[in-house]
Amino acid sequence: MSSLYPQPAQPKQPEQTPLPAEPVLFAEGIGHVYHDGTRELEILREVNLAVEEGESVAIIGRSGTGKTTLLNILGLLDNPTRGQLIMAGKNTAGLSERERTRMRAEHIGFVFQQYHLIAELNALENIELTAGFAGTKKIDARERARELLDQVGLSERATHRPAKLSGGERQRVAIARALLNRPNLLLCDEPTGNLDPHTSETVMNIFWDVVRQSRTSMILVTHDQQVAKRADRILTLSEGRLQ
Amino acid sequence: MIVKLALRYALARRVHAVAVMAVALALTVQIVVMAVLDGMLVDMENRVRDTGEQVTFLFKGDLLTQKEFDRLSAAFFSRPDVTGLSPKIVGLSLAERGGWYAPVEVHGVDLAYEARYGRLCSYLLQLKLDPLAPKWSDENIVSSKPPAFVSSRVAEQLQAKPGDEIVLNFTSDSEQQKIRRKHFVITSTFLSGNPYLDEMGIYIPIEEARQLFYQTDAQLYERVGLWLDDPKRADEIYQQLGDIVLASVAATPAREITVNTWTQRWSWYYESMVHENNLQEIVLTLMNISGGFCVFAILATLVAKRVRDVGLLRCIGATRMQVIGIFVLVGLMTGVVGSALGVAGGYFATPRIDEWYEALTGQPLYPPRMFGIAELTTVIYGWKVAIYAIAATLIATLAALYPALWAGWQEPMEALRDE
Structure with a gap:
């Protein structure tokens, strides 16, 4: 039998909000000291950084402030003197060198100022290069490489070696290479440093399009304010700290 | 990659x-x-193998008689691996011609056996001569002296050429003051490629060698050389051949029988x-x-x-x-x-x-x-x-x-x- 009396109103349950996704990268208290003979040089003091999936972070700072050192640590190419770094859910502190190398292959893409393409491989082969180290099947890698080459607008240059490519074209190939294995995180060290302003603009337009489409998180070190302001966040590295 | x-x-x-x-x-x-x-x-x-017999039996003291030699030959030829046999008398001598001297190793050979079985000088040079048959009786060389087939290097030492006479001198241990001399005419020279033979070799008829070294005309043999179908087996079978010798030839108190193979002779x-x-x-x-x-x-x-x-x-x-x-x-x-x-x-x-x-x-x-x-x-x-x-x-x-x-x-x- 239903009640004749009005039932007291039930309190409204709050909506279940989804838990925030784990950050792609979580760095806490990162410090790094260089030993130069008897001298010690503290380059990084207390760097804290969390990067979410699909987020882009630009790091700016004067020369010598430790931007490249920070990038090396975040890229598992160097060990911090203190602090912890968690990437793809793993604390990198206890990893062996082989495990760190594996993580780089599977989770991190690099874009350098100097492009660093292998002169003896053509554009397509340079892009595919990363596949072998991540264990990607050859056929899948070839397909993905072609797709990326198309995205960066260089389909017709697939068989050209770096010597036949302009600076901007080489950097586009390098970007495609960095994205081949669908990394969680892209680390870019002055990607437009060697390009003239016009080429830089062209390359960065393509770059942001491709990265945003792939929802890859990115940490970008740059002096170029025009490049930095495209990022979701701009941080300044100063006196060993990110601000 | x-x-x-x-x-x-x-x-x-x-x-x-x-x-x-x-x-x-x-x-x-x-x-x-x-x-x-x-x-x-x-x-x-x-060259070493083909310019000499592969197994040699040497009979010192009492030499082989003709009868013993015939018995031994028959026994050797009953083996299919023996393809040839050369009776020999060998000794060292001093060759001389007009004040020129050369130490030589004289090989007294039976021409009939050499012609049938010998393979002397498989590697002849220059004159490309058939080793023995034509020149032993070369009608161009008319002489009453017995023939000698001489290494061209020996001939050079003696400043001699075919047609020239040479003297072979020999002194035995028992007759130290007495020198036996025999005159020969060089019918031909050879260069075999066998280094020892080319340095010192001279071939003369066996009967001349018997006279030079043993002062006898009796049909006696000092050595028996054997040719094998597979010379590489010489070291393997020489003892079996030795058994044949012991079975065919009488052992006398004065007789010493030794054997060597071509590899042992040339091992150095x-x-x-x-x-x-x-x-x-x-x-x-x-x-x-x-x-x-x-x-x-x-x-x-x-x-x-x-x-x-x-x-x-x-x-x-x-x-x-x-x-x-x-x-x-x-x-x-x-x-x-x-x-x-x-x-x-x-x-x-x-x-x-x-x-x-x-x-x-x-x-x-x-x-x-x-x-x-x-x-x-x-x-x-x-x-x-x-x-x-x-x-x-x-x-x-x-x-x-x-x-x-x-x-x-x-x-x-x-x-x-x-x-």
Whole structure:
């Protein structure tokens, strides 16, 4: 039998909000000291950084402030003197060198100022290069490489070696290479440093399009304010700290 | 990708071809030189074997009588592996002609047996004479003196030529003051390629030798030489042949029977040649190792120029071992290609080496009169070539190891910053 009396109103349950996704990268208290003979040089003091999936972070700072050192640590190419770094859910502190190398292959893409393409491989082969180290099947890698080459607008240059490519074209190939294995995180060290302003603009337009489409998180070190302001966040590295 | 990268690096620079050529050249030289030396060894073995009997029984004290010799011959010829038999009397003498002297080893031979079974002078040179038959009774040389077939080097020492007379002198131990002399006419000269024979050899009829050395006309034999169907088996069967001798010939208190084979007689010479060949192998292998240093230098340069690539590869996920593997593979490819070219070069050059040498210097590699050979024999052993090629490949691969290890241990970011 239903009640004749009005039932007291039930309190409204709050909506279940989804838990925030784990950050792609979580760095806490990162410090790094260089030993130069008897001298010690503290380059990084207390760097804290969390990067979410699909987020882009630009790091700016004067020369010598430790931007490249920070990038090396975040890229598992160097060990911090203190602090912890968690990437793809793993604390990198206890990893062996082989495990760190594996993580780089599977989770991190690099874009350098100097492009660093292998002169003896053509554009397509340079892009595919990363596949072998991540264990990607050859056929899948070839397909993905072609797709990326198309995205960066260089389909017709697939068989050209770096010597036949302009600076901007080489950097586009390098970007495609960095994205081949669908990394969680892209680390870019002055990607437009060697390009003239016009080429830089062209390359960065393509770059942001491709990265945003792939929802890859990115940490970008740059002096170029025009490049930095495209990022979701701009941080300044100063006196060993990110601000 | 590692193999592809190694291949691209190997093909990238022309200077790398120098590394390949270093391996190839060292291997070609090794094959050619050893083919010539091994050929000389085989040639020498053949000459030594074919210019004398393979097994010799010597009867000292009481010589073999004709009856004993006939019994022994019949017993030897009952074996299918005995293809020839030569009765002989051999002794040392001093040859003389007009104030010129030469120490000689006199071989008294039965012409009938030599004509049927002897294979003296298989490697005749220059005059290309049939050894004995025509010249023993050369109608151009008319003389009452018995004939002598003389080594051309002995003839040179005596300043003699065919048609000249010589005297053979002999003194026995028991008649020390008495010199027996016999006169002969040189009917022909020979150059057999057998070094000992060519230095001292003279052939005379056996009956003349009996008179010279034993002062007798009786049908007596001092030695019996046997020819075998397979001379290489001489060391294996000489004891069985010895049993035949003991069964066929009476043992007397004064008789001493000894036996030797051609390998035992010539072991000192053969072993010296083998020793020389072995030394050459060592020298040539050291030369190959030197070629390895060339590979090392070129690969070290290659790695030094690729330091940034190494940095990149490590950044994008290559392990140290993978980086090392790339450059070791380059070394391996250098070794394989260099070895292949070296083997091809060796096989191509070996049969032509004498011709090229003569075109360059005006005389053959081994002048006939100096070495007693009609033409150069070369022998390439396939198993030796395989060992040389494997060794050359291994040396090139090992030469790449240090530069490869250096590359593998580079820190990625430092490598990327390399100028």
